[in-house]
Amino acid sequence: MFESLMLLVGATVLLLGSPGPAPLALAASSATFGVRNSLPFLGGILAGLLAAIAGALFGVAALLKTAPQLALALQIIAALYIARIAWRIATAPVLSTAEQRQDKPSLLDGFILNLLNPKAYMAFLALFSQFLLPAEQEYLRYGLTALVCFGCAIVVDLGWLLAGGALRRVFSHPKWARTVRCLLALAMLATVLLGLLLWHS
Template sequence: MSEALFSLIAATGLLLGSPGPAPLALAASGATFGMRESTGFLIGILLGLCVAIVGATAGVAALLSAWPQARFAVQVGGALYIGYIALTIATAPVGERGQSAKTRAPSLLDGFILNLLNPKAYAAFLAIFSQFLLPIEGRGPSYIATGLICLLVAAVVDFIWLALGGSLRPVFHKPLPARITRVSLALLMLAAVATVFLR
């Protein structure tokens, strides 16, 4: 059991912690708006992951694989939404006063929608549930325990991404480095989305 648990944690950490749209969006939000202001966004991302976990166990990921048109539509919707989040971060005013007056951190709803439209999350959980399901008696308890471990690992990994972004916050007191960092993080988010379409 301990070996299966370790394999599950490692696989989940690698699949969900690799630089993708959600982790990069968390880092960018933390760097732009600070950790406290980005907490709702983090919670929304985790709630979206809950939907992806349930969806993967219910076969949504298999459905998206079977119907490429539906998968493509979800990918396009997700890409557009991630583009909106990236634009919000890249164009946020420099300096804390202007920032709070003119723009806001991505919200809980923004995070939820981001992961709700993230086919990578569904595919990751389909892979996890097909290869790293915890060996617990009964299919239901096994899926529930595996899903809860995945959610816990995701919470830790996503918090680390948010904290890494938050550690860049002092750079944002100077206008030029702030703008360069924000635009760079936004471009990395868009590059992560582009890789989905280039496969």
């Protein structure tokens, strides 16, 4: 059981913790708007992951795997939505103002970001098919695996949120703030484009 748990944790951290649109969006949001103001965005991202876990368990991931055109359409919609969030981060006011706080990514933004992301469904499909925890009953195997995956996601996403928050000091200098925000936004867009290219190839 311990060996299976460690394999599952390692695979989940690698799949969900690698720099992708959602982790980079979290880091960029907390660097731009602050950790506290980005907590609703984190909540939305985690809620979207719960939807992806449920989708993997109830066959949405299998459907996306057998219908690549549908998956690609979702990927494009998600890419456009991530581009919208990247634009809001890149063009946010340099100083912390009430207007800036109002423009921060919301809980709904985070939820939609992961809900439309077919890679999240595929990641959980891979985890459930390769790293299922041993238990006597099938529902326990899937339930425990889902619980561990979600726990890893919370830790990983909090790490990205705090890493972005650590960059907040850089953002207090107007000279560097715009440059770093634009770089984070471009990194988000680059991961989206890379994902689309890999998906299409």
